[in-house]
Amino acid sequence: MRSNVIETVLGAVVLVVAAFFLYFAYTTANVRAVSGYALQARFASTGGLTAGSDVRISGVKVGSVTKAYLDPKTYQAVIEMQIDSQVKLPEDTSAGIASESLLGGKFLNLQPGGEEEMLKPGGRIQYTQSAVNLEDLLGRFIFSAGGSNANKGGDAGQQNQGQPAQPAPQQQPAGQQPKADPSKGLLNGGGK
Numbered sequence: 147m148r149s150n151v152i153e154t155v156l157g158a159v160v161l162v163v164a165a166f167f168l169y170f171a172y173t174t175a176n177v178r179a180v181s182g183y184a185l186q187a188r189f190a191s192t193g194g195l196t197a198g199s200d201v202r203i204s205g206v207k208v209g210s211v212t213k214a215y216l217d218p219k220t221y222q223a224v225i226e227m228q229i230d231s232q233v234k235l236p237e238d239t240s241a242g243i244a245s246e247s248l249l250g251g252k253f254l255n256l257q258p259g260g261e262e263e264m265l266k267p268g269g270r271i272q273y274t275q276s277a278v279n280l281e282d283l284l285g286r287f288i289f290s291a292g293g294s295n296a297n298k299g300g301d302a303g304q305q306n307q308g309q310p311a312q313p314a315p316q317q318q319p320a321g322q323q324p325k326a327d328p329s330k331g332l333l334n335g336g337g338k
Contacts, residue, residue, distance in 0.1 A: 181230075181231070182209060182228050182229045182231040182232075182233070183228070183229055183231055183267035183268075184212070184226060184227070184228055184229075184268055185226075185227050185229055185235070185265060185267075185268075185269055185270070185271060186224060186225065186226050186227075186268075186269070186270045186271070187224075187227070187241045187254075187270065187271040187274050188217070188222045188223065188224055188225070188270070188274060189222060189223045189225060189243065189274050189275075189276045189277075190223070190276045191223065191276040191277055192214055192223045192225065192243060192252075192276070192277060193243050193252055193276065193277020193278070193279060194251070194252045194277070195211060195214060195225065195243050195252040195254060195277065196211065196214055197211055197212055197213055197214055198210060198211060199211040199251065199252055199253050199254060200253040200254070201227050201228075201229065201253070201254045201256060202253055202254070202255055202256065203233070203255075203257075203258065208229055208230050208233045208256070209227050209228050209229040209230055209233075209254075210227065210228055211225055211226070211227050211254060212226050212227060212228050213226040214226075225241075225254065227254065234264045234265075235256065235258055235264060235265045235271075236259045236260065236261040236262070236263065236264060236265070237259070237261045237263045237264065237265055237269075237272075238259030238260065238272075238273065239256055239257065239258050239259050239265065239271055239273070240256070240257045240259065240271070240273035240275065241254055241255070241257075241271045241274045241275070242254075242255050242257070242274065242275035243255070243275070243276060243277035244277075245277075245278075245280075248280070252277060256271075
């Protein structure tokens with residue numbers, strides 16, 4: 147009988163400690179929904195931005211994304227957000243989708259402009275920049291690096307060092323086509 151009381155008290159202590167940690171994590175992580183005014187922005191691609199993502203200015207959370215959906219007429223992604231009512235944004239504010247880290251989630255980064263008129267509740271941020279797709283960026287880098295070795299002799303100025311200069315191409319009379327030089331290949335003017 148005594149062991150049941152000890153187990154019950156120990157279980158209650160574990161539950162109280164777990165509840166304290168949940169409360170502490172919730173209050174310090176700033177995951178609460180921000181109440182304020184609604185704004186909208188349109189993007190070509192959201193890159194994984196979803197409802198609940200942070201809206202930040204200079205790294206400080208000022209709002210949260212409330213909804214993300216596709217506009218059936220323009221096929222653009224529409225992001226709706228709530229901004230803290232204490233934060234007033236100029237009409238020329240720009241919005242961009244940024245990554246928290248290489249592996250982490252996305253957030254909406256706002257850059258306030260210099261306009262004196264402020265965005266009204268329900269307004270739209272006109273200047274947006276879609277998320278950078280890391281896979282596309284790496285693919286472009288890899289394929290562009292592979293093509294840089296096509297000129298194995300360095301740049302053109304160094305390529306002909308120690309070789310006699312090539313004669314200048316002859317001018318053709320107007321209306322005549324130059325003869326094809328099969329030794330040059332199709333890409334170098336041989337297949338004209």
